[in-house]
Amino acid sequence: MVNTKVNLCGxxxxxxxIPASGTFGYGYEFAEFYDINILGTxxxxxxxxxxxxxxxxxxxxxxxxxxxxxxxxxxxxxxxVIKEELPKLxxxxxxxxxxxxxxxxxxxxxxxxxxxxxEPQIGWHEVNISCPNVSKGGMSFGTTEEAAAAVTxxxxxVTKKPVIIKLSPNVTDIASIAAACEEAGADGISLxxxxxxxxxxxxxxxxxxxxxxxxxxxxxIFPLALRMVYQVRQAVKIxxxxxGGVARARDVIEMMLAGATAVQVGxxxxxxxxVCKEIIETLPTEMRKWGIExxxxxxGGAHECQKM
Amino acid sequence: xxxxxxxxxxxxxxxxxxxEMILEGNTTGILPGQFVNIKLDxxxxxxxxxxxxxxEGCLTLLVKVLGEGTQAMSEITEDSYLDLLTGLGNGFDLxxxxxxxxxxxGGIGCAPLFYLCKQLCSRGIEPAVILGFNHAGEIYYEEExxxxxxxxxxxxxxxxxxxxxxxxxxxxxxxxxxxxTCGPEPMLRAVANVAVTEGQYSLEERMGCGFGACMGCSCxxxxxxxxxxxxxxxxESGEIIW
Numbered sequence: 001m002v003n004t005k006v007n008l009c010g011x012x013x014x015x016x017x018i019p020a021s022g023t024f025g026y027g028y029e030f031a032e033f034y035d036i037n038i039l040g041t042x043x044x045x046x047x048x049x050x051x052x053x054x055x056x057x058x059x060x061x062x063x064x065x066x067x068x069x070x071x072x073x074x075x076x077x078x079x080x081v082i083k084e085e086l087p088k089l090x091x092x093x094x095x096x097x098x099x100x101x102x103x104x105x106x107x108x109x110x111x112x113x114x115x116x117x118x119e120p121q122i123g124w125h126e127v128n129i130s131c132p133n134v135s136k137g138g139m140s141f142g143t144t145e146e147a148a149a150a151v152t153x154x155x156x157x158v159t160k161k162p163v164i165i166k167l168s169p170n171v172t173d174i175a176s177i178a179a180a181c182e183e184a185g186a187d188g189i190s191l192x193x194x195x196x197x198x199x200x201x202x203x204x205x206x207x208x209x210x211x212x213x214x215x216x217x218x219x220x221i222f223p224l225a226l227r228m229v230y231q232v233r234q235a236v237k238i239x240x241x242x243x244g245g246v247a248r249a250r251d252v253i254e255m256m257l258a259g260a261t262a263v264q265v266g267x268x269x270x271x272x273x274x275v276c277k278e279i280i281e282t283l284p285t286e287m288r289k290w291g292i293e294x295x296x297x298x299x300g301g302a303h304e305c306q307k308m
Numbered sequence: 309x310x311x312x313x314x315x316x317x318x319x320x321x322x323x324x325x326x327x328e329m330i331l332e333g334n335t336t337g338i339l340p341g342q343f344v345n346i347k348l349d350x351x352x353x354x355x356x357x358x359x360x361x362x363x364e365g366c367l368t369l370l371v372k373v374l375g376e377g378t379q380a381m382s383e384i385t386e387d388s389y390l391d392l393l394t395g396l397g398n399g400f401d402l403x404x405x406x407x408x409x410x411x412x413x414g415g416i417g418c419a420p421l422f423y424l425c426k427q428l429c430s431r432g433i434e435p436a437v438i439l440g441f442n443h444a445g446e447i448y449y450e451e452e453x454x455x456x457x458x459x460x461x462x463x464x465x466x467x468x469x470x471x472x473x474x475x476x477x478x479x480x481x482x483x484x485x486x487x488x489t490c491g492p493e494p495m496l497r498a499v500a501n502v503a504v505t506e507g508q509y510s511l512e513e514r515m516g517c518g519f520g521a522c523m524g525c526s527c528x529x530x531x532x533x534x535x536x537x538x539x540x541x542x543x544e545s546g547e548i549i550w
Contacts, residue, residue: 023517024521025521029521030521057514057527059526060353060515062351062377067352074526270353271352
């Protein structure tokens with residue numbers, strides 16, 4: 001028997017597979033497709049203080065080996081999440097869930113995190129300081145070391161549960177921002193969020209996305225995400241959640257070798273709603289294929305090889 | 309929602325830029341007005357296509373070539389296998405229909421009305437049907453509809469077949485107690501302007517997943533936001549904000 005368990009900021013996951021925020025709703029709708037308790041955990045839809053409708057339509061564009069989305073943090077607001085979404089989730093998911101939080105001010109981040117910190121089913125806060133879709137606020141927190149550290153400190157001051165900061169790849173030096181978050185008290189780092197991208201419709205000669213630009217994700221971004229996980233691993237000691245283009249069990253292993261403790265699966269959920277189940281089911285076979293008995297032992301393995 | 313593999317038993321051009329694809333596979337529980345989401349080689353996102361007809365083990369899709377994805381679909385050969393998500397969307401609510409419903413279709417939007425028409429007929433309701441096209445070359449399924457109902461009106465914008473004008477011109481002259489419509493957005497807006505009863509609109513939007521996960525197709529309604537792929541694609545006249 002191979003061991004797929006990993007420890008993410010003090011909480012043991014049965015396996016490192018985590019559906020990424022924004023591709024799995026609040027979870028219960030996927031419970032109609034398969035038993036979501038097989039997941040390591042999942043990160044729920046980005047939640048803000050107030051309800052948000054999000055950006056105008058169209059919000060989606062096709063790309064080679066990926067897609068652009070510009071949903072703009074549509075969510076019912078933290079109060080409705082606590083009153084309506086979490087009770088529905090509790091009925092079908094019996095593990096700690098990752099709460100994905102977004103905000104437009106330090107006060108909003110702290111208010112939302114403080115409210116969610118009291119909810120027993122929340123295991124971790126994943127603080128999104130990187131959403132490229134929101135014209136004011138969201139982007140700026142993730143693009144400087146000072147702002148990223150300020151959000152980290154503010155959220156840490158009002159929460160007891162582990163705080164994972166989700167970073168944007170749309171920066172010059174992601175490793176220095178990760179280091180600033182660690183210094184400010186972050187318990188973990190997740191990366192990468194989507195890359196700012198664009199498509200133009202040849203017929204209308206206008207951007208496909210109503211908001212002109214959006215976040216590019218999907219298989220195409222895997223090498224970029226892997227590289228950034230590798231760079232951040234060299235800059236911080238806290239656990240890393242690797243995100244970007246993961247679609248198969250071997251991608252999970254590769255991401256962990258780069259330094260990730262756990263891995264999120266995003267866009268692939270939207271084209272294959274069963275992908276996380278398939279990855280979890282094929283992971284033991286893939287581990288045996290590469291001579292891995294204990295998955296947690298390979299975390300950052302690519303770095304050790306380099307030192308030799 | 310279900311995921312399954314379907315065999316393409318035929319795929320042929322039936323009108324200008326319109327292809328009829330017949331698929332063999334599980335069709336249990338598929339409702340008129342629902343859609344399937346098709347995985348295509350070489351494309352990341354699936355392609356949502358409405359269901360034109362459904363009999364046991366046999367699914368018919370009508371595809372208008374508009375972009376790269378639909379072009380690829382038109383080139384799929386017999387005996388290929390396709391990965392489909394089925395049972396997507398709410399579908400038309402047939403229980404709201406009166407004895408005299410009117411179906412109004414425009415262009416490729418006529419497709420989902422065929423399966424609806426068939427289902428209404430099987431319940432002993434004989435709808436009147438208005439199908440609008442740009443010109444005669446784009447007309448499809450005229451005979452198929454006529455076999456279901458004698459009350460069929462064909463309208464073309466250039467007058468090359470049937471009545472000259474728009475589907476909504478014919479609708480304004482028709483007598484009906486309820487309506488179902490599907491077509492391009494400008495046509496649906498025009499339907500809303502001429503309609504004298506309540507009815508149901510099948511809407512279209514660019515989608516990410518097609519099954520409610522990504523919020524890529526959420527539109528504002530009078531009763532909060534609704535996902536076109538999940539709470540839609542069929543919305544009632546009383547809830548749409550035009």
